[in-house]
Amino acid sequence: MLLEAIAPIIINSIVLFFFIIIISCAAWGDGSYIFFVILAYESGINLLWVFTAAYIGSLLGDFIWFFIGLKFIGKRLKKDKNLQIYLYVKEFFERFFKNKDFLAIFLTKFLYGTRIITTLYMANKKIRFLRFLLYDLIANLWWVVLIGAIGWLFALGVETAYVLFKNAQVAILLLVILLIGFFYIQKKINKKIKNLIK
Numbered sequence: 001m002l003l004e005a006i007a008p009i010i011i012n013s014i015v016l017f018f019f020i021i022i023i024s025c026a027a028w029g030d031g032s033y034i035f036f037v038i039l040a041y042e043s044g045i046n047l048l049w050v051f052t053a054a055y056i057g058s059l060l061g062d063f064i065w066f067f068i069g070l071k072f073i074g075k076r077l078k079k080d081k082n083l084q085i086y087l088y089v090k091e092f093f094e095r096f097f098k099n100k101d102f103l104a105i106f107l108t109k110f111l112y113g114t115r116i117i118t119t120l121y122m123a124n125k126k127i128r129f130l131r132f133l134l135y136d137l138i139a140n141l142w143w144v145v146l147i148g149a150i151g152w153l154f155a156l157g158v159e160t161a162y163v164l165f166k167n168a169q170v171a172i173l174l175l176v177i178l179l180i181g182f183f184y185i186q187k188k189i190n191k192k193i194k195n196l197i198k
Helices: 002-011 014-027 030-043 047-077 080-096 101-109 115-124 129-159 165-197
Strands: none
Touching: 014 030, 014 047, 030 047, 030 129, 047 115, 047 129, 080 115, 080 165, 101 115, 101 129, 129 165
């Protein structure tokens, strides 16, 4: 199995493991984080290390995107061909999260694919960095705990499904609920965007 093959390489260097988690969570977020929680569970690595590295990586990714949005992308978004996309994103955030920046940052942590767009929007909205930092610290802490718990339950459920089938059911139920919620929200967003285009 893949985990059995790569686990000894990564486990032998906890610093390398920590660094890989930070970079992965900064770049990809949820998928890599759940993978590393499962890997840590299977390998006996302290989950606190994984939670800490994921927290640092997610913050690092958000800060990088915030400054990219602030320095480079904001000016390009408002130019001719990109203006329409920028206006759709701006109208979406103003409609659903009118002056509720924390709520926007918090909720989009749990919607796959919206983290970067939200961070770029916040940078171009001219939210002060210290305010963004405070909101992001809190939202990322919740993200690390909740997604990490789901990954841990899933790992626990997969390993001991024959003994503790209930844990697998809980993990699968949580995943199904999250997927249904994701697709429902995505459908609503697509419908709103189509209405805006018309």
